Amino acid sequence: MESDEQKWTQLLGLDRLPTDIIDKRVSDLLDLSGKKAIVTGAGGDGLGQATANRLAGSGADVALIGRTFSKVEKRANEIEKRWGVKAVPILADLSDWDQVHRAVRESKEALGGLDIMVNNPVMSVGGAFENHTKEDIDQTVLGSLTMMMYGAHAALEHFLPQGSGRIINIGAVGGRVQQKGLTVYCSCKAGVIGFTRNLAHEFASRGVNVLGVAPGIMIKPDMKEYILNPKDDRQRAGRDAILNSIQTQVQLGRVCLPEEVANMVAYLASDAANYMCGQTIDVAGGQWMG
Structure with a gap:
């Protein structure tokens, strides 16, 4: 017969506590060596490539999915040379259900497994x-x-049979604050926050953890160019909107690098974040509703 101690140990999950972490450094927990990760939207100059770099720099093998093969191939080659891990380019249009599912299957086959899915459409x-x-x-x-949902669905095809996996959805702080000219976009990013929370609720008990990151105003080379040298009224209006947000909403008073957001993605992908679930973390310089 089960004792009260055994019963309560099981009910409270005391037998599942990660006691092995107690004597480790945080840097040890951030090590992703041996992990296999997918990053979508990874061919450009933004968060996708920055995230692939951060995960690879932490030891993970990575598959970079994008709709222009030459771009993800270039990024994969850079990553392999820089970090000495395996990096594979995968071609897919993330707006196509079948292509997304095929790309995730190909990524798992090329990497020899799958542990982390970074959903960055x-x-x-x-x-x-x-x-x-x-x-x-x-x-x-x-x-x-919608493309976020496609990617998560494709990853679950592999995570559920193995009883483990981590999905990290990239949203935006616009999902929490109002921004003129971005009504539909911000509404969708609010949906990403809700999707992350509900997906975690549905699948955490089956070994799949779901988390999210909400970036603020990230600066990329093309964006920097039009901010400093706007060529038309639309670009000038975009620059003015960014400046207004920085002056009235962003407490740190500056834009950020994609790498600063990628730091959080790498953290959430690691064992250091094992007791986090369903949350979306803002990396937005303290941006709030002004």
């Missing part, structure tokens, strides 16, 4: 809501929310 449309066409709205929802 890249597509958005801005501008005044009253000027949006049906196509604008459909494209924004597809790129800002």
